Amino acid sequence: MQQLLRISIEACLKAGEATLAYYGKPVHVDIKSDNSPLTKADLASNTVINKYLIETEIPILSEENTQAGYAERKHWQKLWVVDPLDGTKEFIKKRKEYTINIALIENGNPLLGVIYAPILDELFFGLAGIASYKLTNASKNKYLLNDPMEVAEKITGHTSPTDLIVVASKSHLSPETEKFIKRIEEKASGLRVKSYGSSLKLCRLAEGAADIYP
Structure with missing residues (x-):
């Protein structure tokens, strides 16, 4: 599981880097059948993520991939679920809050999840039954892929007692x-x-x- 976590983290970081080539620039927007926007940044991110995840030989269910039919997918006990650019509208409006999302699912239950915000350079990840973590300046941390849980901060969910x-x-x-x-x-x-x-x-x-x- 640790190796799959490292792969998914690296995929998110590299996909985020790919989106930066388009961020803040005039962007052509296509409208998909569900009326949601699609940009070259979505597709670039998706290409990078596929490159990394395909090496795991685990099926990939991505918003921007040609999807296998349900007759095939219903037999997948384990799969990657990917949104290569979550918040395309934010991206188009040059806001900082879009993310790259990857999750590993087994028999309907999440095993791990990774969320990366490229402009903020914030990385969140979690392992089922273990903990969730946050790392700021993620792309600049040269030790991240060696031991993600060692360099990141465990998050507890404690909130303000007043507000x-x-x-x-x-x-x-x-x-x-x-x-x-x-x-x-x-x-x-x-x-x-x-x-x-x-x-x-x-x-x-x-x-x-x-x-x-x-």
């Missing part, structure tokens, strides 16, 4: 979510709302920087 912090989406804030937040505001003092894009909302919960993601 109640809600994290919400920057690009997908629905009227229902706004109503939910308003109901909490009516009952809780010291409520603060912070907006984040992509899977960083979950990371902020995991590290204790937020309490609720509606």
